[in-house]
Amino acid sequence: MIPVCRTEDLPEGGAVRIEIDATTPAIAVFRSEGALYALDDRCSHQDASLSEGWVEGCQVECPLHAALFDLRTGVPSCLPARRPVRTHEVTEADGMIHVRPAARENTVREDAYA
């Protein structure tokens, strides 16, 4: 488990971005309606940081082109994002928040037919 921040540093509706190492993509941790969520920070569409996004209920809206991602599953519910972002396990105990980065799967690239 990797420490993210102290409980009080992630208030309701807030987000924290953590960088783990050079090879692990940054993770965004959100608190919304009392629950904690952890997702890859980089939007699956283009170059934007979801920790800068707009959190409402169990969704985050990307700050660049407004794709919505489900905080529970990482699945986008509208364009322009089409691919999900990964989700990670997140826990809160003794006043600290931790994440366990998901194992990295090989990203399957769709066949290029353009």
Place this chain on the structure above:
Amino acid sequence: MRTVTVVGASLAGLHAARALRAEGFDGRLVIVGAERHRPYDRPPLSKSFLTQRPPGDVELADLRLCDREEEDALAAEWHLGTRATALDTAGRTVTVDDGRTVRTLRTDGVVIATGAAPRTLPGPPLAGVHVLRTYDDAHALRTALHDGTPRVVVIGGGFIGAEAASSCAALGLPVTVVEAAPLPLVPQLGPDLARICADLPARHGVRLLCGTGVAALRDGGTGRVRAVELADGRLLDADLVIVGIGVRPATGWLTGSGLRLDDGVVCDAGGVTAVPRVVAVGDVARCAGVRTEHWTSAAEQPATAVRNLLAGRTVARHETPPYFWSDQYGVRLQLAGRPGPGDAVRIVEGDPGDGGFLAVHERDGCTTAVFAADRPRPFMRLRRRLATDPPGSPGPSGTPAAPAGAPGAAFWPYCSAASGHRCAAPTPGA
């Protein structure tokens, strides 16, 4: 309507096709696109795409706007590498040319989504001179940028010029930007913000020459550009020139169609032209007197225009405040709304001299636009308020918004009595 033809297979055209199916149109859907590529996204072409050594992480497959599954679901007839050359609004036909054969397609409805094409400089074409609009343009430019250490001159300090210059600087190339106006980006950002952003190039080692136009490109008789001659007589050595002097809406094929053309296809706020069952969307459309060249407008307008097309009249208007972003010199700029020439600009967060900041444009107690440099989160909050605030909401200082029809009306439709809204004045920090 049995057949709808979408002309232009890029962002706006694809969104129109999606909207047609989403609205339940189950007739024949024909998509005609001059480029041979399936719809792809342009914004990365001046940014991450250029800075990667070919082939880089961002390739055509990563820029695609729809996947095969969605394409199958659209059940459209694609004519790619095919240019529309004429629209006969009386006979209801579109003439198309794929380079080998010219055909006439019968259609009931037409969505015009042909976008815009770069302006070029007069004179014969020279090797080493590039424009940047399509994937093929970007591919050719990237290949040239990665071949040795070319001295680059960018003509035009608008968004494309600035982003291209910034990408060249990131590659370590010597870059000069030539801008005819006294300051770049004044039309896009307004004078105050343009002044604040004007030192970005210098901070990244890019030379910016303002207030002088280009007299000619010089090739020394080789057919390849060697230098750029400025209007004031100066000569800039150049191995590579990027011309970013704006675009022209792609309306040439509509000459003689009976549609009104005036810096774009003239249509109302719902994308509806004066000709029945012909709508226009994206960069080519001049909607209610305004033509935007932004990604978000091209993605949003089609839903409205398609509803109107299927209804046979204007039942919906696209009224969301315009929004664009630009990434240059490591800074993300975002602007939403319509800044007017007389607006007061107020910095509400951060310090322009020291990293990111958030600013609002105000006029007569109304917030007309919101601007951010590297402040995506608070920008998003204000942008949402700009779009959604109910009439008569309090102004930034807690005072009631100016009455409807206040003098700011000319710049911001949300302030006009006609639109039924009063201004949406976001309260910074709310």
